[in-house]
Amino acid sequence: MKSSAELRRDALAIFHAGVRAVDPAEAITRHLRLDRERLQVDEASYDLSTFAGVYVIGAGKAAARMAQAVEEWLGGRLTAGIVNVKYGHATPLRIVGVHEGGHPVPDEAGVRGTEAIIALLRRTGQKDLVLCLLSGGGSALLPCPAEGITLADKQLTTQALMACGARIQEVNAVRKHISRIKGGRLARLASPSTLVSLILSDVVGDDLGSIASGPTAPDTSTFADCLGILKRYGVTDKVPCAVRAYLEQGAGGAKEETPKASDPAFARTQNVIIGSNIQSVRAAKEKADALGYHSLILSSFVEGEAREVAKVHAAIAREVRRTGHPVAAPACVISGGETTVTIRGRGTGGRNQEFALAAAVALDGLAGVVVLSGGTDGTDGPTDAAGALADGQSVSRALAMGLAAEEHLGENDSYRFFHQLGDLLITGPTFTNVMDLRLVLVG
């Protein structure tokens, strides 16, 4: 049986391998090829000599790093560019300008960055190539409400819908219809330029319409749908007047509908997912295999309440230990996706730390098992940690320090628990974002 120290060291190595595989530079390198004047993007190819200008736009947590990689590939071929990133996420670039803005709550700085992108797109035309770099956080970092609607109006609308239990697809349908850029509108703004959108996915299932609210992907919802959604959840009178009026005008044909799949803008648009959770999960598996583990990819689609998802992972660890199912020890079970936390307490933490804490409780007393859960972006909730590590001794070690695991879990206070134990996973910003990686190692 591998020691806990060995399992922890391996878990960290496997996690880092998973994150490295979705580094924007790595991801772009896998999908882009430049051979003299010929730019190959997956199966499509573009003759750069035929374009008057090559522009870069984008938004998201990884946008600056993605732009850096594009600069390395296309160097002097780039004409100009602007990307919007989260405060503190700017990196020095040679050609592409970087705007910082608010995330997760969008702000006026973000609006100004988005307006700069729109202004740049106004200058491009049929002879230009536009590379759009999208990643997680891109929705908040591309704020641009439709005419007559304020950022505050949009936020109130989102909150009203969320509070009534509307599904995220429904909230997004409304958001896309009161935006100048979401739901494919950015593609329309870029038209008639040729548009290549390079996308790092941070959503389960990699739906193009959901990543960053799909600025370069066709939308399937309509203004009429949006009014129906407001009605269904009884919030027609709860959303700001400007929003309701705008949607009603839209349904009446007085506002421009979001572009659908048949829109000519998409004839010259290529959307390419350059990195997603499953790639990170696969790289983690490769590393686990190389370290001698019997590894198993559980799923990259994992969603659900973090503490309950943790119980299922702990159950798998217990079965590996007892019967060697679903894989024999030394085993590494890997899952991806993104859990959620229903906040009931007053503590500090994040979904990955809460997962690790619930796993520690469920694994209490079991030897030779280590669990790691971390955000590939290097952050987990409003903390400086990416996640945490736990094992069957975490609960008793904590108890000896006067920390009751179940109380911390009850208070959603995973950060202080793991901080005291010295078991936080701290990576700093990784400049990528493909949701989470969870590892269960059984030695």
Next chain:
Amino acid sequence: MKSSAELRRDALAIFHAGVRAVDPAEAITRHLRLDRERLQVDEASYDLSTFAGVYVIGAGKAAARMAQAVEEWLGGRLTAGIVNVKYGHATPLRIVGVHEGGHPVPDEAGVRGTEAIIALLRRTGQKDLVLCLLSGGGSALLPCPAEGITLADKQLTTQALMACGARIQEVNAVRKHISRIKGGRLARLASPSTLVSLILSDVVGDDLGSIASGPTAPDTSTFADCLGILKRYGVTDKVPCAVRAYLEQGAGGAKEETPKASDPAFARTQNVIIGSNIQSVRAAKEKADALGYHSLILSSFVEGEAREVAKVHAAIAREVRRTGHPVAAPACVISGGETTVTIRGRGTGGRNQEFALAAAVALDGLAGVVVLSGGTDGTDGPTDAAGALADGQSVSRALAMGLAAEEHLGENDSYRFFHQLGDLLITGPTFTNVMDLRLVLVG
């Protein structure tokens, strides 16, 4: 890709194979051998010619069927016997008497059955062999509060502890100390007879002290622990006076402590788990393999909120469909254990039906996937169903009939949902009980 009809048919066949493998008769046959006068129980062997009498006692949902199997094996060798079963679960036996009692809420009829068992044990001595048959429900079906404590007192104590968030191990510690039969006390009552306890496990992890509150297994908790538990949860003044007084007298040495592992009663006691969830899971896997599926045992330790556990299972189905992980299609992923439901709505259902409903929502639109969740005892919550089947079309089929899946889930109203769809799993009582089986089939 296999059709949904084919997947459903296979899911039913796999479920039934899993249940059949833990039929009490089958389970007993795997562990008992009778060669003339020599009774072999696993590694132990008993010469029946040396015993004056061979008695059968027991309690639980499967007790009558287990007694029937023992009668078939030992026939005329049995002297007498009494088993306690749930109302309506009696089967005609030749030698062993059957008492019916209340379950899950114990009642006075159950107390009378238990007193009859105690009276029988008073008649047995050093020259007798006692076979004890335990299965799920055995705790409620062996009610016998300590002197001066009523059934109502016990129930109020349990409720007070549960309401304050006490863990099940803590609740059980208290229950064992105010019982005349739980926590190993039955083994002491049987002493100095030779005692062989044949146990069908309905608890995750198969802990002998937890199944039916461990009447024939050593206890590890003390009266002092119980007082500590009452204090920790601030319920010292909330439990009935008789219970508090009894525990205080016990801690002061005035009441007999539960027997510990070193107690002489256990020197002549053999506890044998004859059937458990993992056996059912393994039999399901064999059947799935035989039907041509790539099968995977996820875990028999699965616990957690049914709707969240369902999301993890759905996530696995989606990954199988997209990348062939963790197993390639046609795939059958099997899990066992027992989930829980936090009731927030006013509907009717059970943990298996709620799991299936949440899975239906999570799988909505996905083709070629069928999920089955069922209780191996043939009952799920206060319904006549064992569970339900769901697939990626359940939600839209229901919608066409005017049923909104998410509303039914919000109301914990899974029974009516699947009843209308015709997708309830109905088996009738199976006379066994090793928790649940969940199947995810991807064609």
